[in-house]
Amino acid sequence: MEQNLISVIMPVYKTEESHLRKAIESVINQSYRELEIVLVDDGSPDQCGAICDTYAETDDRVRVIHKKNGGVSSARNCGLEAVTGDYIFFVDSDDNVEKYLEKALTSMICSPTAMEKLEVIIEDDGSTDGTLSIAKKYEKLYPDVYRAIHKENGGYGSTINNSIVLAQGKYFKQLDGDDWFDTENIEQFLNWLSAVDADFVVTPYYNCFEGGKTELVDNCKALKSIEGNISLVNSCGNIAMHELTIKTELLRDNHISITERCFYTDNEYTFLPLMFAKTVIKFEKPLYCYRLGREGQSVSIEGVKKHYRDAFSVAEKMYKAYEDNKEITGEIDAIVQKKLCYITDTVYTYCIVVSPNREMKIKLKEFDEHLKRDYTDIYRMTNTIKKVKLLRLSGFLTYAYLREEVLKKWK
DSSP: OOOOOEEEEEEESSOOHHHHHHHHHHHHTOSOOOEEEEEEEESOSSSHHHHHHHHHHHOTTEEEEEEOOOOHHHHHHHHHHHOOOSEEEEOOTTOOHHHHHHHHHHTTOOOHHHHTTOOEEEEEESOOSSHHHHHHHHHHHSTTTEEEEEEOOOOHHHHHHHHHHHOOSSEEOOOOTTOEEOHHHHHHHHHHHTTOOOSEEEOOEEEEOTTSOEEEEOTTTTOOSSOEEGGGGGGSOSOOGGGEEEEHHHHHHTTOOOOSSOSOTHHHHHHTGGGGOOEEEEOOSOOEEEEOSSTTOOOOHHHHHHHTHHHHHHHHHHHHHHHHHGGGOGGGHHHHHHHHHHHHHHHHHHHHHHOOSHHHHHHHHHHHHHHHHHOHHHHHHGGGSHHHHHHHHTTTTTHHHHHHHHHHHHO
């Protein structure tokens, strides 16, 4: 079976040699071999460019672009113009798992009483850097809490799916290796959670930007710390993955699995379990700290062009799940509609952004006809999306106009 080509873009500027070599080698030595590695020397005045060239000379998967200094965003954009892979990942030249993973794992070290209630499964997804040794260190220090799991690389979805199978705790919460928890609040959360029995637990979270600025996000402001019927989530906005803690048995009993080697699967994770939940409660203090780049940073158009097809796949999975279970979703119609409209809007927006060509317009029109034919209820509810409604009313003649409007907002 032919494997997808994954493009890795690494902007390079004034990075200490040992860190640069470690970052490059952590990518080169991945067990997944179908890689295109683009090192963008952003006018670095030191030896970074020459160091990059040495890797290109010994590994034909590595290419080096030398350019005038323009900052990390311009370096990433330059890399995006050069790559040809099916999927794109960005890696910083001083990136290594140790830099982030230690913070993630230590953020859960709190009082012995609270940690007795905690199980941490560290999924090492076939890494070749120091991830496993760090995981083993914490497993040795706290053998009753941390479990280090080494597996072949299968991508983000596979780590979630594998952890759901292995988890022994009553509740399941995901933490990415470059994010962390608020240590004070997680101690309170663990003690509080031991007395809770709701299917869904929601918590606010922080967006954490470069430079130290944080932004509180709370999509469920109306919810309270009193367990109630799941219908209460109808008052919420588009609940994010970082806000959710879910009963493990709900995930397992309903065979919830996330699509592997695919983008946008956070939409699946926040939607699929929702249809089977009966009760919800809120812990009102922020828990998850979500690491972001510069404030205002947006999704790259070139990046969307590379994996917009994944949005179709995720949407299709969500549509089918709704059709198979819509008889049990009556109490949560409002939030279900928000979720389905959100992923549908993503599909239409990405298609419009990707290409002005007639072929893309035809592809999107065919998708819309498929929605009308096979998912009548979803077709009707998505008519509330302005751009979708306008396309339908005009017979898709407004495609070019909408593209101009979307691109204005995108910039």
